[in-house]
Amino acid sequence: MPARVRPTSPHAEIYRWQIGNTLSILHRVTGAALALGLIALSYWLVSLAGGPDSYISAARFFEGPVGLIVLFGWTFAFLFHLLNGIRHLFWDAGRGFERTPRQLSGWAAVLGAIALTLCVAAWVWSRLS
Amino acid sequence: MSLRSPMSRVLGLGSAKDGTTHWWAQRVTAVALIPLTLWFLISLLTLPGLDYETVRTWLCVPITGFLAVLLVTVLTYHSYLGTQVIVEDYVTSTGMKVLSLMVLRFLYILAGGAGIFAILRVVFGFARL
Numbered sequence A: 001m002p003a004r005v006r007p008t009s010p011h012a013e014i015y016r017w018q019i020g021n022t023l024s025i026l027h028r029v030t031g032a033a034l035a036l037g038l039i040a041l042s043y044w045l046v047s048l049a050g051g052p053d054s055y056i057s058a059a060r061f062f063e064g065p066v067g068l069i070v071l072f073g074w075t076f077a078f079l080f081h082l083l084n085g086i087r088h089l090f091w092d093a094g095r096g097f098e099r100t101p102r103q104l105s106g107w108a109a110v111l112g113a114i115a116l117t118l119c120v121a122a123w124v125w126s127r128l129s
Numbered sequence B: 001m002s003l004r005s006p007m008s009r010v011l012g013l014g015s016a017k018d019g020t021t022h023w024w025a026q027r028v029t030a031v032a033l034i035p036l037t038l039w040f041l042i043s044l045l046t047l048p049g050l051d052y053e054t055v056r057t058w059l060c061v062p063i064t065g066f067l068a069v070l071l072v073t074v075l076t077y078h079s080y081l082g083t084q085v086i087v088e089d090y091v092t093s094t095g096m097k098v099l100s101l102m103v104l105r106f107l108y109i110l111a112g113g114a115g116i117f118a119i120l121r122v123v124f125g126f127a128r129l
Helices: A019-049 A052-063 A065-092 A099-128 B006-011 B021-046 B052-060 B062-090 B094-124
Strands: none
Touching: A019 A052, A019 A065, A019 A099, A019 B052, A019 B062, A019 B094, A052 A065, A052 B052, A065 A099, A065 B021, A099 B021, B021 B062, B052 B062, B052 B094, B062 B094
């Protein structure tokens, strides 16, 4: 144990909350949510391989209110992770680091994901009714 | 003056000993997943229905089964790379970290393997003997 408390580097809480760090956190959160989605995808495929009866029991879950809410959550998570991921790929190529493109692309990723999720929801709704 | 040895500079692997391997694999799988995931989402949304017979018939089209296997494979790999970083960031004790990473890898091989096996079972039809 150290004899006295040594100075440490500033931690996350001293920084102002802004779009950059919010979307960075959201990227990780949606990625973790999509990892659970992968398990659901596997479950759905296994139920399909198990024949009509097992498929119906899986489909009953996904068609129910809880299933639909979870599926739309995953749809948003996927679309945001996709758009923000493309943003990250541009950064990896050394582009879009300036203040304005950085913030605009961030808003485009969030609002684009919300808009596309609503489009998917409307599409599914129109097919169901 | 650099303190790095000539050997370390030639290998270019840094202190983590694997250089840019992890980072690069995450980008390559990310790029591959853009068309694969969009194909999957749009296919599901435009199928005439999501009942057992429709989905099975769709998956049995050779190109569909092939792309579905690629999707599950690349998705599993990309998702593993992402959650691995989350575990490495938040699990601080070495023992727990090694254990969680091992369990995580087992779970991913289980989920991905089950998904791929299920697709092959549907496509090659040895479910009904």
